Amino acid sequence: MAHPIVRTVAALCLAAATCAIGATPAAAAQRAPNCADPGQVIDTVPWAQRMLGPERVWPFTRGGGATVAVLSTGVDAGQDQLGNQVTEGFDAVAGSGPANDDCLGLGTQVAGVIAAQQTNAIGFAGLAPRVTIVPIRVVDTVSSLSVIDPGLIAKGIDAAVARGVHVIAVPVVTYTDSAALQDAVDRALASGAVVVAAVGDQGNRQGGSGKPYPASYDGVVGVGAIQEDGARWANSQQGDFVDIVAPGAGVVTLQTGRGMTVVNSTGVACGFVAATAAMIHARQSSLRGDQVTRQLLGTATPAAGGSAYGRGVVNPYAAVTERLVNGSPAPLPALAPQSGSESPAWARSRELALAGAGLAVLATLAVLVVAVVLPAAAAASGAPPSPPCPPPAPNPKSPAPHPTLPPPLTPPPLARAPPCAASPCAASIKGIWSWFDL
Numbered sequence: 271m272a273h274p275i276v277r278t279v280a281a282l283c284l285a286a287a288t289c290a291i292g293a294t295p296a297a298a299a300q301r302a303p304n305c306a307d308p309g310q311v312i313d314t315v316p317w318a319q320r321m322l323g324p325e326r327v328w329p330f331t332r333g334g335g336a337t338v339a340v341l342s343t344g345v346d347a348g349q350d351q352l353g354n355q356v357t358e359g360f361d362a363v364a365g366s367g368p369a370n371d372d373c374l375g376l377g378t379q380v381a382g383v384i385a386a387q388q389t390n391a392i393g394f395a396g397l398a399p400r401v402t403i404v405p406i407r408v409v410d411t412v413s414s415l416s417v418i419d420p421g422l423i424a425k426g427i428d429a430a431v432a433r434g435v436h437v438i439a440v441p442v443v444t445y446t447d448s449a450a451l452q453d454a455v456d457r458a459l460a461s462g463a464v465v466v467a468a469v470g471d472q473g474n475r476q477g478g479s480g481k482p483y484p485a486s487y488d489g490v491v492g493v494g495a496i497q498e499d500g501a502r503w504a505n506s507q508q509g510d511f512v513d514i515v516a517p518g519a520g521v522v523t524l525q526t527g528r529g530m531t532v533v534n535s536t537g538v539a540c541g542f543v544a545a546t547a548a549m550i551h552a553r554q555s556s557l558r559g560d561q562v563t564r565q566l567l568g569t570a571t572p573a574a575g576g577s578a579y580g581r582g583v584v585n586p587y588a589a590v591t592e593r594l595v596n597g598s599p600a601p602l603p604a605l606a607p608q609s610g611s612e613s614p615a616w617a618r619s620r621e622l623a624l625a626g627a628g629l630a631v632l633a634t635l636a637v638l639v640v641a642v643v644l645p646a647a648a649a650a651s652g653a654p655p656s657p658p659c660p661p662p663a664p665n666p667k668s669p670a671p672h673p674t675l676p677p678p679l680t681p682p683p684l685a686r687a688p689p690c691a692a693s694p695c696a697a698s699i700k701g702i703w704s705w706f707d708l
Contacts, residue, residue, distance in 0.1 A: 304411070306375030309529025315393035317498045318383075318517035322542065324397045326587045327549060333398025335555070336548035338384055338437045339430035341423060342377035342537070344369040345405035346526040349378055351386045351394075352403070359405035360433070362425040369407035375526040377405055379533050380441045380541040382524030384548070394522050394530060397545035397586055398552070404435050409442055420448035420483065427454040427484075431461050436551045436559075439544035440467040441537030445480035452487055459489045462559040464551075464566075466491045466544045468536035473507040486511040491547075491563055494578060495519060495539040502578040506536050512580040514570050516542035546586045553590050568594045 339359075347356035347370035358368035372378045381403045386396035406426040409418065423444060430438045438458055444451070458465050467485040469492045485492035486509075495506040495518020502508070503519040518539030525531040543566070550562045557565070569589045570582035 305373040306526050308527035309525030309531040312394065312522050312530045313392055316522035318521050321517060322397060322586050324586060327590050330590050331549050331552045333401035333548045333552045336552040337402045337404055337435040338439055338544050338548050339404040339406050339435040340377050340380050341406045341408050341426040341440045342380055342442055343374040343409050344372040344377050344407040345381045345403055346372040346378045349524050351524055352381060353387045355385045356403045356405060360429040361407045362422050362429055363407050363410045369405040372526040376537060378526040379523045379538055380439060383538055383541040384545040386524055397542060398549050401548045404430060404433055406430055418442050418444040420444045420446050420451040424450040424454035427458050431458050431463060435463060437464045437466060437544050437547045439540055440484055441540045443468055443470040443482045445482060447483055451484055455484050455487050455490060459559060464547045464559045464562050466493060466540055466547060468540040469494050469512050470507045471505045471535055473505045482507060482511060491543060493536060493540040493543045495536045502575060508578040510577060512577055514543055514567060514580045514584050516584045543584050546584050546589050549586060549590050565589055565594055
């Protein structure tokens, strides 16, 4: 039997262990109110998916072999529809460790439109379901979403480049220009990566909003958002930093934990464009990053709307299947202004046309005179009409007389017919044509 002191110490140790084990659930319970709620099942095919038509692209590529870094709140690797497409990634906020969990849900939502797997019972699927997602956490709290540290985005971009990704999606926005962020973008572009960034959701603010970064930097593909009818989503910012647009209002996508949700943001629009860039790379792996960007923008469907739409709406099918020629569009030649004076050729054509019209009128009048006036005059005079001339008799060459036959009998002379005269109509027509010297 154990000594009472030993039993007491054991009890204290057990109690301490129980408290230690229960500490993690308690902390998780405290974080739950700040984390996104699980989603629901939405079995219909979303409008964005119908518009972009990924099933037309999948016979050519599903994005296999391409990697996309998502710089956001992390990505929930346990989301069923993401399968095994999510790596550990990197937590830039903590400075180390993975980012394959997601409390706030934004990163999982962006990853969903990129790489969600097809299922039999659910209509929703990502554009590029075989793309590998590399989560990079640059935001970890709700409050930090309103003011993004450009230094964390720069660290996240460098971490993505270090992992050799092909496309860097930045669905979060900072309104602070930063040399560190600019340098990180330049390093990413130099590495051959395509950098795709949201243009921000402050388009409805009175007095406008600041320039979004990194979307405003040269070489970065700035993405705006449209709604189901093709019009700009009201919160999508406008400016020369918008290069292309994609669905971003009422978009169905994955939610952290489980299920799906409906979101509005230029961040999720950024995901559609990043997925398209990844499929271009998967289809043509020899292209450099700047060539992928050119293909992406050059195949966009034009949309009238000025700076709110950039080059137009992203077109995954055209981006993957079409080929752009090298060079720049040739300008159309300038048109010389037409002089007020009439050219000699035009004047000659006009004179001939008038002469021809005059001759036609004269010929018509002559026919009317012959057909109406002359017969009427002849009838009024009472003179009997002359018999019409018979058709001319044939005049064949006389054959030689047959040697054994008697000569032909000579017929008696016939009474002479009265002289014939040409009809007045024929004579008149002949005279009329003689006027024209024909």
